[in-house]
Amino acid sequence: MSIKDKIRTALLTDPGRVRSNNEDTIGEDAELGLVVLADGMGGYNAGEIASRIAVTTVIDVARRQWPTLRLGDIDSASGHSVEGLALRSAVQMAHTTIQQVADAQPQCAGMGTTLVAAALHDDRIAIAYVGDSRLYRLRHGTLEQLTRDHSLLEELVERGHYSREEAARLVRRNIVTRALGVEDDVEVDLIEDAVEVDDLLLLCSDGLTDMIDDETISATLQRYTRNLETAAQRLIELANAAGGKDNISVVLVRADASFARGRRWYERLKQWI
Numbered sequence: 001m002s003i004k005d006k007i008r009t010a011l012l013t014d015p016g017r018v019r020s021n022n023e024d025t026i027g028e029d030a031e032l033g034l035v036v037l038a039d040g041m042g043g044y045n046a047g048e049i050a051s052r053i054a055v056t057t058v059i060d061v062a063r064r065q066w067p068t069l070r071l072g073d074i075d076s077a078s079g080h081s082v083e084g085l086a087l088r089s090a091v092q093m094a095h096t097t098i099q100q101v102a103d104a105q106p107q108c109a110g111m112g113t114t115l116v117a118a119a120l121h122d123d124r125i126a127i128a129y130v131g132d133s134r135l136y137r138l139r140h141g142t143l144e145q146l147t148r149d150h151s152l153l154e155e156l157v158e159r160g161h162y163s164r165e166e167a168a169r170l171v172r173r174n175i176v177t178r179a180l181g182v183e184d185d186v187e188v189d190l191i192e193d194a195v196e197v198d199d200l201l202l203l204c205s206d207g208l209t210d211m212i213d214d215e216t217i218s219a220t221l222q223r224y225t226r227n228l229e230t231a232a233q234r235l236i237e238l239a240n241a242a243g244g245k246d247n248i249s250v251v252l253v254r255a256d257a258s259f260a261r262g263r264r265w266y267e268r269l270k271q272w273i
Contacts, residue, residue: 004030006257007120010228010250011035014236016207017244023047023113024205024249027055033120033259034062034087035251039133039205041112041179046102050113050181053101054094058117061090072122072261080192084126087119088190091128091180095188098181112182116147116203120195120253123260127191131176134209136217137193138200138225143218146191150178174206200225201253204235207246211239221252228252 009030015022023040025048038054040047065086073082094115102108114131127135132149151174180186200221208217216238224231232250239248 002031003033003120003259006255006259007033008228008254008256009035010232010252012229012232012236012251013247013249014240014244016247017240019247021048022247023051024207024247025051025055026249026251027059028251029059029063032062032066034059034117035203035253036115036117037133037203037205037249037251038113038115038180039131039207039247039249041114041176041182046108046111047113049101049108050098050111051115053098054091054113054115054180057094057097058087058090058115061093062087062119065090080190081121081124081126083119083121084128084190084192087117087126088128088188091115091117091130091188092186095130095180095186099184102181110182112179114150114176114205115180118201118203118253120255120259121261123195123258125193125195125201127193128188129191130178130180130186130188132174133203133205136202136204136214138202138218138221139196139198141222143214143221145214146193147189149176150189151176174210195255195259197255197258198225199255203249203251203253205247205249207244207248208235208239208250210246211242211244211248225254228254 011026013024025038028035036055036058038051040051069082114133116129116133119126132151135147236248
């Protein structure tokens with residue numbers, strides 16, 4: 001059985017109640033266990049084009065690279081899986097492609113996008129991301145944000161200038177400090193972790209998290225854990241009911257069975273330690 005038979009996904013995007021256009025883009029490749037979400041920068045030109053390029057590029061590059069990889073290998077220098085390194089490379093290629101299009105088409109100058117991508121493999125997840133689109137994990141009834149926003153608010157809290165409560169009141173939430181396509185270079189964060197059966201992953205744009213809090217997200221996911229389509233629809237309904245001030249995108253992934261490939265990844269890692 002391939003990984004697509006061992007995980008379930010649901011992807012849904014909505015323009016919200018204020019904006020007429022949707023600058024979010026979502027996509028997946030079930031055969032690779034890959035899901036991607038991008039939120040085009042609303043303050044820049046052609047954000048919807050940037051997000052579409054980003055998602056398409058990540059999926060296309062991954063499809064080309066995966067067959068060339070020694071799947072399941074761990075890079076001895078970084079400790080990352082080859083799948084994770086390939087995913088980060090695909091996101092960096094998306095950054096380059098957005099810049100090339102912006103340079104060639106004046107109407108696209110200055111466009112950018114956030115992005116979060118997840119590749120499930122070998123009972124493990126690789127997460128590559130830039131910006132404030134998030135990835136959460138619901139495990140045993142506890143919701144945890146695995147990514148850390150690349151935002152001014154998060155940086156000020158990290159540096160100790162504000163408490164999180166003060167920053168939430170005083171700092172604009174949607175000022176990102178990293179995005180694809182905006183600066184010459186971009187740093188793509190890569191996180192890897194184990195996946196357990198029944199883990200539920202949520203990728204989302206800030207149109208969701210700016211409208212409803214983590215407690216509401218957690219309660220909704222726990223209520224509809226076995227029906228991902230309903231869970232995604234309900235999250236978007238709640239965000240719209242709270243104002244729907246931005247585009248709202250939700251990608252859900254549930255691990256229904258182990259998808260380990262031979263020896264588990266942490267057993268192979270021991271050979272490098």
